[in-house]
Amino acid sequence: MKQYSEANQASRHPPLGHAGKGGEVHISSLVIHVKPEGLAQVKARVNAIPQAEVYGESPAGKLVVVLETASHREVADLIDIIHAYEHVLTAFLVFHQIEQQGPDFEEIQ
Numbered sequence: 108m109k110q111y112s113e114a115n116q117a118s119r120h121p122p123l124g125h126a127g128k129g130g131e132v133h134i135s136s137l138v139i140h141v142k143p144e145g146l147a148q149v150k151a152r153v154n155a156i157p158q159a160e161v162y163g164e165s166p167a168g169k170l171v172v173v174l175e176t177a178s179h180r181e182v183a184d185l186i187d188i189i190h191a192y193e194h195v196l197t198a199f200l201v202f203h204q205i206e207q208q209g210p211d212f213e214e215i216q
Contacts, residue, residue: 130207130208131177131178131205131206131207131208132175132176132177132205132206132207132208133174133175133176133177133178133179133181133182133203133204133205133206134173134174134175134202134203134204134205134206135173135174135175135176135182135200135202135203135204136162136171136172136173136174136200136201136202136203137170137171137172137173137174137186137189137198137199137200137201138169138170138171138172138197138198138199138201139153139169139170139171139172139189139195139197139198140168140169140195140196140197140198141168141169141170141194141195141196142168142194142196143166143167143168144194145193145194145195146164146166146168146170146194148193148194149170149189149192149193149194149195150164150170152189152192153170153172153189153192156185156188156189158174158175158176158181158185159172159173159174159185159189160172160173168196172189182200182203186198186199186200
């Protein structure tokens with residue numbers, strides 16, 4: 108199995124808000140448990156991923172992250188990338204929804 112670097116892995120996915128084939132958008136939420144001393148570092152790295160945004164944090168070492176991706180595979184890839192970060196203890200999916208972007212879809216400005 109070929110291993111991808113973090114930069115290559117994240118760059119092969121479209122940025123936040125872009126639909127994949129068939130117009131699907133996968134909206135997912137993660138909880139990431141981090142060693143408290145590494146919280147700022149992990150938060151910065153997660154926010155650097157175009158498909159991810161940190162929506163909440165606890166000084167005890169928890170982050171709530173929202174992913175907006177084009178496929179199930181991309182969700183799994185990003186969880187694997189985040190889980191491999193230094194100071195991350197666990198990263199797990201708590202919500203996943205698939206939205207279809209069709210001709211009636213209106214973008215929110």
